[in-house]
Amino acid sequence: MKVNPIEWARWFLQSPAPAAQRARRVAKAAIIIVLFAVLFWIVPIQDVLAALVNAEPVHLLIGLLLALPVSYLTAVELAILVRKQGIEHGVGKVFIINMAVKFYTLVTPGTIVGSGVRWYRLAQPGDKAAEALAAIAFFRLLETFMSIVFGLAFWLLSGQGTVASLGWLLALFLVSLVFWLIATRLSSRISDWFKALAGRAPKHSFWQGMLRRVERFLTALAAYTSLSAWDLFLTFCAGLGSLLVNVWSSVYLARSVGIELNFLQMGGISSLILLASQLPFAVAGGLGIREASLVAILPAYGASVERALAFSFLLFIRGVVLSLFGGVMEAYDTIQARRMA
Numbered sequence: 391m392k393v394n395p396i397e398w399a400r401w402f403l404q405s406p407a408p409a410a411q412r413a414r415r416v417a418k419a420a421i422i423i424v425l426f427a428v429l430f431w432i433v434p435i436q437d438v439l440a441a442l443v444n445a446e447p448v449h450l451l452i453g454l455l456l457a458l459p460v461s462y463l464t465a466v467e468l469a470i471l472v473r474k475q476g477i478e479h480g481v482g483k484v485f486i487i488n489m490a491v492k493f494y495t496l497v498t499p500g501t502i503v504g505s506g507v508r509w510y511r512l513a514q515p516g517d518k519a520a521e522a523l524a525a526i527a528f529f530r531l532l533e534t535f536m537s538i539v540f541g542l543a544f545w546l547l548s549g550q551g552t553v554a555s556l557g558w559l560l561a562l563f564l565v566s567l568v569f570w571l572i573a574t575r576l577s578s579r580i581s582d583w584f585k586a587l588a589g590r591a592p593k594h595s596f597w598q599g600m601l602r603r604v605e606r607f608l609t610a611l612a613a614y615t616s617l618s619a620w621d622l623f624l625t626f627c628a629g630l631g632s633l634l635v636n637v638w639s640s641v642y643l644a645r646s647v648g649i650e651l652n653f654l655q656m657g658g659i660s661s662l663i664l665l666a667s668q669l670p671f672a673v674a675g676g677l678g679i680r681e682a683s684l685v686a687i688l689p690a691y692g693a694s695v696e697r698a699l700a701f702s703f704l705l706f707i708r709g710v711v712l713s714l715f716g717g718v719m720e721a722y723d724t725i726q727a728r729r730m731a
Contacts, residue, residue: 422678429681433695441700445646450704453643456635457708458715461488463632468529470625472512475521479512486723487511489716496713534665536629541661547654636660643704649693659687663705680705 465485472479479487491508513522637657644651651659666683681702688698 425678425682429685429699433685433699437696438699438703441647441697442703445700445704446648447646449642449646453639453641453646453704454708454711456639456642457712460632460636460639461485461492461712463628463635464488467532467625467628467632468525470621470628471525471529472522474621475518475525477512477516477518477521477525484512486719489712490720490723491716492709492713493716493720496710496717532625532629536626536633537661537664540630540633541658541665544654544657544661639708640705643708644693644701647697647700647704649688649691649697649701651691651693655691659684662687 462481462485465481465488468488469479469481469484472484487508490511494507509519509522509526512525513519634657637653637660640660641651641653641656644656663680663683666679681699684698684702685695688701689695693701
């Protein structure tokens with residue numbers, strides 16, 4: 391029987407059938423294996439291990455410890471958004487949920503289980519599943535947007551630091567501000583206009599799939615049409631703080647293996663790696679994709695490929711340490727809940 395390549399690709403990428411899900415998991419595993427095989431063919435593993443063993447301990451410790459305030463600031467950001475949906479979780483509770491998500495994401499393939507844990511726990515008590523989903527959707531949207539904006543900002547400022555760069559930076563922030571004001575204040579009207587436009591669009595499955603994605607985007611924005619300027623400002627500041635502290639953490643981890651990058655350079659690289667880690671075939675926080683990207687990028691900044699790969703492993707280790715900490719918190723929370731039952 392002749393197989394239609396387009397239909398097969400659509401089945402592989404979009405179908406919820408168990409066979410399609412298994413095929414996607416196998417493909418992800420194959421991609422990671424190929425990436426690491428190429429990396430270790432290019433970079434001698436003994437040189438990478440030597441760089442890790444000789445890592446400067448003080449810088450390494452600072453880089454790892456800074457991961458905790460990054461996670462806490464992310465919890466502040468999400469707590470504001472869930473509170474707007476009528477879900478009364480404090481920052482501490484959201485922080486615990488986020489740490490549990492890191493643990494489950496580490497020990498299970500992909501991010502589906504971790505995302506499900508976050509969604510379920512944010513929705514309790516009261517079973518506010520739709521409200522929790524709206525908060526998570528808006529949170530992810532804001533995180534991606536800020537990664538793009540500040541990645542561009544770091545790239546502009548990491549050049550000569552000229553007046554022209556500052557002018558472009560100011561224009562970037564003004565455009566970003568206008569975009570979010572329009573998006574959050576007029577999203578309902580835009581959504582209505584878009585639905586009317588979608589009704590006249592071709593009925594081809596490709597276009598319908600694109601239209602559904604845009605509609606989900608607008609729905610996530612519409613849930614926060616009435617978000618006050620103060621809450622939006624606090625959310626933005628928490629997200630910005632999380633991003634900036636994460637950059638400092640990466641700077642210290644890089645220095646521990648002898649890679650000297652300034653804050654602006656690392657900011658641009660971190661944003662790029664974060665976006666690459668969100669590709670559909672990425673697993674475990676971008677394992678494999680992150681390593682290949684850093685080995686390709688960092689030599690342009692004077693770093694050897696073995697140090698670049700060692701640095702990428704330290705980023706992975708930072709995630710593992712956080713995940714294990716989340717596992718300890720999850721075990722403690724489970725034990726306490728059973729004692730109270």
